[in-house]
Amino acid sequence: MDPWLSTYDSTHHLAREIAEKIHERNRYLRNGENPAKVNVTVRSLMKRLSESIGHLRDSLLRSVSTRQITQMEGDRRQNLVDELLTKERQLQMSFKSEGTEPDVIRSSLISGRAVGPSPYNPWVMEEPEETQGLGIGELRQHQQRMIAEQDAGLDALSSIISRQKQMGYDIGNELDEQNEIIDDLTNLVENTDTKVRHQTRRVKLVDQKSGSCAMMVVIVLLLIAIVVVAVWPTK
Structure with missing residues (x-):
């Protein structure tokens, strides 16, 4: 249970x-x-x-x-x-x-x-001036008015709490929507980061290939120069 x-x-x-x-x-x-x-x-x-x-x-x-x-x-x-x-x-x-x-x-x-x-009771308080001289019926009415005022205050407090509760639910719903947006942004950032890393690897690969091609050109030019020198008639 x-x-x-x-x-x-x-x-x-x-x-x-x-x-x-x-x-x-x-x-x-x-x-x-x-x-x-x-x-x-x-x-x-x-x-x-x-x-x-x-x-x-x-x-x-x-x-x-x-x-x-x-x-x-x-x-x-x-x-x-x-x-x-x-x-x-x-x-x-x-x-x-x-x-x-x-x-x-x-x-x-x-x-x-x-x-x-009992004639003696330690719980009895000194009677306030506003109730002095009132009969039992009048005292009951006075107490009922006090209770009615307290009930009215409790009703007002209950209304305030209800509004605060509704505000709490609205804030909760707004936070849920914001969390969904944050999740979408996180996924977008992760996808973008993956693409950036992929493109970076491609750039490095192209750079390596470019370096190799340049070296080959230098070697070919050197070989040509050697051949030219070798076959060039000397005086």
Whole structure:
């Protein structure tokens, strides 16, 4: 099985496990029991979930950039990662608010962390001025507006990444075309070099033959001179 898909399956199973633990935590709260142990487990599982999703995202980016998978498969896997990210946000919201008492919900909404029913909680942050005096419903609306703004920012970031991805593909296609041109030029240079070497050998051969012919002419002229001297009448 593909390692990426295997990791996705285990991550999807981990998300379901977290949902079951949160349901168990809420049952403890309704029964007046202390859910501290379950809360610790959920936080640990949520950290693992976030790391696993990050690993899937990074691995997918490498596979797409190195063209180990097709564009269609890359888009399909990106949709799976997006679904996991949505599920992660839902689990975080559920862990922060569902099943808790009104005053605890307020602290959770303000601090951004899940809290239990204990009077003392080290995770609770000091409430900012903008939320002071707001009721639980107003706090929920405030948090929803913040989440909507974050989602809008994520949408804008996703659009930018999509454009950059398309630019990357365009650059890759341009590089492929340039590589083909370079290959053609290389072949042309090699052919030209072969022809030049061939012509050089021919020139050397002709030069050698020309030198031999010149020597023969000199020898013939010398022989003629000798004969002339030999037969020339002396006084």
